[in-house]
Amino acid sequence: NKRTYQQQIHSRWIIMQLISSKQDHHIQKYFPDSSISQRALWFQFDVSFGEMAGQIFLRTFDGKTITLEVSPLATVEELKALVAQREGLDVEEQRLLYKGEQLEDGCTLDDYGIERNSTVDLSTSLRGGGLGFIRIAPNLRKLAEKYNCDKKICRKCYARLPPKATNCRKKQCRSSDLRNKHKLSEGCKV
Incomplete structure (x- = not known):
């Protein structure tokens, strides 16, 4: 029963990926039994009710680990807003790193390959810089x-x-x- 549920989640994840990239011909190929409107509803259902959301771990600069529930289609800005809400750290001061690469604000977590149970590092931008x-x-x-x-x-x-x-x-x-x-x-x- 758990396996079929995971397969459903995986198939919905594939649909969500295909819809987000607007590749309807691939949707018809992999899922011929459902219409595009049903798939769009599935996509909205998964995102709005958080079925596709998973937890990621955020390691702060002082070694503390925070668990966050986010969707793979969440943007880096949304993740920074969650961190600001949880930790009280200003969004402009946050630098998020995944596998040594700094995450840019306009991209989604999926663009960087961040999946469930991934660890993202949080550091702050350095202040100061001397007197000139x-x-x-x-x-x-x-x-x-x-x-x-x-x-x-x-x-x-x-x-x-x-x-x-x-x-x-x-x-x-x-x-x-x-x-x-x-x-x-x-x-x-x-």
């Missing part, structure tokens, strides 16, 4: 250039040398392969 470019006051800039930038660097041992040096000052190196130290850019990235 900071302008250095002209007097401090000249002082920094004098003590930090107006130097030469040995290409062999990376020693910092005076601006007029011709050879490296270190006893073990004594290389003459020197370069000027890079100058400060217009803005300093912090």
Whole structure:
């Protein structure tokens, strides 16, 4: 009895897939005994009453696992809304990953091959990012250039040398392969 019920569910799942992709000729081939209107009603019945819905597991960033009941035709946005409802996490901050691939908002779970009992990872988008470019006051800039930038660097041992040096000052190196130290850019990235 359970097996026939699973076969019915599987056949309805195939019908649902074919209707959603608008391939009526395949529907007639696989299910010749029912009309398209009946199949459309089956499709609506399965989606609206959740017969095709299955549970997926959502692993959060702190290691907690949440069980969610969703349809395979549910969109990623709907899944994010469920997570926001359960966890109180803002939809814009959520990043859902399945098999290392980030889920895009416009796609359905079926597009990514997410089936029953699949595990989806939840992470949040990182906030922050530094202060950007900071302008250095002209007097401090000249002082920094004098003590930090107006130097030469040995290409062999990376020693910092005076601006007029011709050879490296270190006893073990004594290389003459020197370069000027890079100058400060217009803005300093912090």
